[in-house]
Amino acid sequence: MRFTSEQRLDDGVLEREFTLGEIPGILWTPGSVSAPAPLILLGHPGGLHRMYPRLVARARHSAAEGFAAATLELPGSGDRPRSAAAEEARADLRRALAAGEPVDDEIVDRLVLPLVEKAVPEWRAALDALLSLPEIGGPVGYSGGVIAIGIRLAVVEPRISAALLFAGSYVPRRMFEEARQVTIPLQVLLQWDDEGNDRQMALDLFDAFGAKEKTLHANMGGHTGVPHFEGDDATRFFARHLR
Numbered sequence: 001m002r003f004t005s006e007q008r009l010d011d012g013v014l015e016r017e018f019t020l021g022e023i024p025g026i027l028w029t030p031g032s033v034s035a036p037a038p039l040i041l042l043g044h045p046g047g048l049h050r051m052y053p054r055l056v057a058r059a060r061h062s063a064a065e066g067f068a069a070a071t072l073e074l075p076g077s078g079d080r081p082r083s084a085a086a087e088e089a090r091a092d093l094r095r096a097l098a099a100g101e102p103v104d105d106e107i108v109d110r111l112v113l114p115l116v117e118k119a120v121p122e123w124r125a126a127l128d129a130l131l132s133l134p135e136i137g138g139p140v141g142y143s144g145g146v147i148a149i150g151i152r153l154a155v156v157e158p159r160i161s162a163a164l165l166f167a168g169s170y171v172p173r174r175m176f177e178e179a180r181q182v183t184i185p186l187q188v189l190l191q192w193d194d195e196g197n198d199r200q201m202a203l204d205l206f207d208a209f210g211a212k213e214k215t216l217h218a219n220m221g222g223h224t225g226v227p228h229f230e231g232d233d234a235t236r237f238f239a240r241h242l243r
Contacts, residue, residue, distance in 0.1 A: 001129035036137025043144030046077030162241035
């Protein structure tokens with residue numbers, strides 16, 4: 001892990017870009033902290049430059065509560081090499097949605113499973129590097145999407161204590177069995193009218209999660225219409241479980 005730039009934001013948050021091998025990432029740490037900070041991993045659908053305004057807003061919100069936040073560029077996104085198979089699967093998904101047709105499970109498998117298999121080990125390697133920094137001490141939370149990546153991380157990564165998952169992307173049916181193995185506290189965010197998501201699948205997935213403490217927040221509106229107050233609720237959720 002190598003830091004490549006840093007800047008102090010106007011609220012005192014320290015923002016540092018880094019590379020993990022060849023993978024770009026960003027770390028935000030609170031402006032003043034008396035002890036090593038808990039860490040929230042910020043998931044997103046890919047494209048750090050495109051997602052930056054939303055990511056930095058989430059990171060500032062976390063820093064105000066004394067949490068560090070970090071994110072990585074996803075495989076095949078941003079300046080990372082593209083996968084021809086993923087591009088083909090994504091085009092098939094878009095064609096099905098545009099035609100108003102059901103999205104075939106085979107398309108979802110081709111698009112999501114290779115991404116999960118590649119991204120999860122990268123996130124775990126980033127976690128190794130981040131927790132070695134003196135200013136970060138855990139515990140660790142995961143917040144965001146792609147939800148299938150969050151599911152796999154919650155199953156295989158014992159250092160993650162709680163997760164807030166965004167139900168805004170398709171999940172391979174075979175991963176529902178993994179969802180039953182998720183036992184950490186969960187908060188799941190669902191946009192009821194998300195034009196690019198299968199609402200019933202998201203509800204079935206929530207039902208499948210094995211966590212004894214799990215909460216579903218369903219709000220009216222499309223994919224990008226998440227109410228601002230959900231940021232406050234997310235902070236309260238992590239404050240309960242990371243302190």
